Amino acid sequence: MSEIISFIQNHWDELLAIIGGVVSVASIIVRLTPTMKDNTVLDNIIKVLSKFSIINTKADQKKIDNAK
Secondary structure (H helix, E strand, O other): OHHHHHHHHHOHHHHHHHHHHHHHHHHHHHHHOOOOHHHHHHHHHHHHHHHOOOOOHHHHHHHHHHHO
16 A cells, blocks of 8 residues: 555656546547537546646636537
8 A cells, every 4th residue: 555655646747647647638528529419528627636636627618518
């Protein structure tokens, strides 16, 4: 367990960059698909990440609202 915590502490910047990249790619894919179900899933993921202050939810929410 201590190795995992140590890894996270040592690579925090890289992990945040990966999470941000994944959310960005997912946002693009969601906008390209015609269904609203995936938009709902992404909205829920963004809400969870926003509780940890990982992403800028106001800017992302505006993008999602504009895509609808």
